[in-house]
Amino acid sequence: MFEYCTDPKLIEGFQWWSCYLTNGKHISFYFSFIVVLGLLALTVPFILLFGFTGALAQRASFAPLRWFGTIYTSMVRGVPDIIFFLFVPIAMDQGIEVIRHKIKCSDWSEPIRQGNDFVVCTAAKMPLSSSPQWVHETYGFILATIAFAIVFGAFAANTIHGALNAVPKGQLETGAAFGMSPKQIFRRIHLPQMWVYALPGLSNLWMILIKASPLLFLLGVEDIVYWARELGGSKTHRFAYPHGDWRLGYFLFLLVFYLFLTWVSEKVFDRLMHKLSRGQNTAAGMA
Amino acid sequence: MTLTKLLAGAAIVAITATSAMAGEVVRMGTEGAYAPYNFINDNGEVDGYERELGDELCKRANLECTWVTNDWDSIIPNLVSGNYDTIMAGMSITAERDEVIDFTSEYFPADPSSYVALSSADASATTGVVAAQTATIQAAFIAASDATVVEFATMEDTIAAVRNGEADSVLADHAALKDVVDASGGTLAFVGDDVAIGGGVGMGVRESDKELRDKFEAAIASMKADGSLNTMIAKWFDGRKAGY
Numbered sequence: 001m002f003e004y005c006t007d008p009k010l011i012e013g014f015q016w017w018s019c020y021l022t023n024g025k026h027i028s029f030y031f032s033f034i035v036v037l038g039l040l041a042l043t044v045p046f047i048l049l050f051g052f053t054g055a056l057a058q059r060a061s062f063a064p065l066r067w068f069g070t071i072y073t074s075m076v077r078g079v080p081d082i083i084f085f086l087f088v089p090i091a092m093d094q095g096i097e098v099i100r101h102k103i104k105c106s107d108w109s110e111p112i113r114q115g116n117d118f119v120v121c122t123a124a125k126m127p128l129s130s131s132p133q134w135v136h137e138t139y140g141f142i143l144a145t146i147a148f149a150i151v152f153g154a155f156a157a158n159t160i161h162g163a164l165n166a167v168p169k170g171q172l173e174t175g176a177a178f179g180m181s182p183k184q185i186f187r188r189i190h191l192p193q194m195w196v197y198a199l200p201g202l203s204n205l206w207m208i209l210i211k212a213s214p215l216l217f218l219l220g221v222e223d224i225v226y227w228a229r230e231l232g233g234s235k236t237h238r239f240a241y242p243h244g245d246w247r248l249g250y251f252l253f254l255l256v257f258y259l260f261l262t263w264v265s266e267k268v269f270d271r272l273m274h275k276l277s278r279g280q281n282t283a284a285g286m287a
Numbered sequence: 288m289t290l291t292k293l294l295a296g297a298a299i300v301a302i303t304a305t306s307a308m309a310g311e312v313v314r315m316g317t318e319g320a321y322a323p324y325n326f327i328n329d330n331g332e333v334d335g336y337e338r339e340l341g342d343e344l345c346k347r348a349n350l351e352c353t354w355v356t357n358d359w360d361s362i363i364p365n366l367v368s369g370n371y372d373t374i375m376a377g378m379s380i381t382a383e384r385d386e387v388i389d390f391t392s393e394y395f396p397a398d399p400s401s402y403v404a405l406s407s408a409d410a411s412a413t414t415g416v417v418a419a420q421t422a423t424i425q426a427a428f429i430a431a432s433d434a435t436v437v438e439f440a441t442m443e444d445t446i447a448a449v450r451n452g453e454a455d456s457v458l459a460d461h462a463a464l465k466d467v468v469d470a471s472g473g474t475l476a477f478v479g480d481d482v483a484i485g486g487g488v489g490m491g492v493r494e495s496d497k498e499l500r501d502k503f504e505a506a507i508a509s510m511k512a513d514g515s516l517n518t519m520i521a522k523w524f525d526g527r528k529a530g531y
Contacts, residue, residue: 024330090368097369116367116387117495122311129372130312133353217358230320230327233443236470238322240329245447 008240020241029227033257036213036223039141043148043209050153055160069157076154084151085215089143093126100124137221144219152209159201164190166197168281195276196285203269210261228254312351313499315341316371319356320441322466323523324377324395324488327356336523337375340394343515344490347506360421360440363387367493373503374491377460379424381485389494391504393487394516396529400425400484403464404449404456406476411455413479418445418454424485425458449475458482462524 004011005019020026057069076084097120098112105121112120122128127135167190175185216223232247277284317325319333328334333354345352355371366374366388379397380390404412414434419426421438429436437454439445446467448454456478457464468475490507492500510516511531520529 024332025327028331094368114495117493118368119493119495120369125369128312129314130351133355136355229441229443233320233441234446234467234470236322236466238326238335238466242470245443245450247447 016241023241025227025231028222029224029231032222032224032227035141035221036216039145039148039213039216039221040209043145043152044206046145046149047152047156047205047209050149051156051160054153054157055164058157058161059164073154073157073161076151077158081151081212081215082218085147085218088147088150089140089219092143092146094118096126097124100126140219140221144216144221147219148209148212152205155205156202159205160194160198162201163194163196163198167193171281193280196273196280196282199269199273199276203265206265206269207262210258210265224254224257312353313345313373314371315345315352315354316357316362316366316374316376317354318359318362318376320359320443321377321463323462324460325375336395336519337377339523340510340516340519341373341375341490343510343519344503344506347509348502350502358440363491366491369493372492372496372499377463377488378491379485380487380489381424384491387494388491389496389500390489390491391500391507393489394507394510395488395520396531397483397485397487398460398462399481400428400458401461401464401477401481402456402458402479403446403468403475404478406474408455408476408478410479413456413458415455416453418448418457420445420459423459425460428482428484429458446475462527465525 002015002019002022004015005022008016008019011019054069054072057065058073060066060069097118101108101112101120101124104123108121110119112118127139171189171193172185175189180188213223214225217226228250229247232245232250234245235242273284279285317333317337319325319327321335323335325333325335325337333356338354341352341354357365357371359376362374362376362378363384365371374388377395378384380393384390402413402417416437417429417434418437418439419429420442421440426436426438437448439448442459442463445454445457445459449457461481464477468477490503492503507516510519514531516531517529520527
């Protein structure tokens, strides 16, 4: 990074630290913060989408749709996260590859499953093995986003379902008395009032999501916890910056980061709650 | 929102761009936490004996190679499901592993495993609680002996367990432990006698990938024949004489 960094063995003190903290590995570490924050930002809209779809499906008058909603929320919530994260992305990945294999290599005669091996033709690989590493990482990132959205969407669906039921019936009946159609009631009264009841549950979900980011490494995305462990591990003379076991320091830094993220989220949720409660038929809204 | 578009756009561009030129690229899987065999250097790249050897083997076999890292725990499952094509991760050739994947012939001779404990400990540390990395030949060896085994995900964790007293000693490949002992400034030391477990270290490939295995097999044979493998081992393992 700096000119004096060419031989780290000769420098010490501030210069050593400034070189150490800007070496390639640390840059990857800093970049992984962006990856994690990006994943969080990216999954939230999908979680809400899955949540709404699930909740509305649970309320549907068409029975199969209702069953689908119920099965989705109860099944996904019941499976341990770690199993889900091992299964869903691998199943998705292999599913995509099998479809591509069938389309692109229809003349392939060998079976896809050969003993333990999962073999598809080179052109069906997803991503292709010739793609640069960042494509593989982006692909893993997208799979992770989908897996997170499915899991947390199920929890969100249950929260939203409960919140929709919590809106006082009188509010909806008043809407009907004013001659609104069911659609209008839903859009103008039911949905806006629902948020107040859903927000505490959704904020819980957000907090859990923040802490779930190390699950990313299961999918090959190198997250902040992975890099902290890697950087903190003791380094022998083979490294340019030898040091002992510094994992405690790195993990303390992560602790501060996660606490900061939690603190900011709390503030944002407080504001949001305050805003949404205004004029609502709840204790917070009346005050 | 812009990030979403950016990523989605980049992914689409990448997928369409690369599908046009599907060349043969071999993805080399490793752990990146077992110096000097393989580790992540200060630039965040895979480095070590296996990196240098792997690149040379690819050159001799006329293959284009890229490196990827994977947890030791799931390194074999991810090979058979096709996330990468080879394993070069200080993996000893054992009959158990050979049932699931195929190995090339060894590129590093059978290395005795050694015990390391705090320098104040005596030989009894090898029969108490012994730390080992999960799913290694050492873990299996201790489990079969009278000593109690505690398993950890990485080599680093096994050393930490000895330092904080959770385990009396750690059992691992001699070459990997030597680095640790040298760097410990006298706080850690080898104890007891070395034990010979497992065969040499070889490259793992899928059983269905005979063609790739043969290519690397030929490259390893040519490096053994011209002595360059011996030179490389001497370079990374403090002048060790492999005698291939």
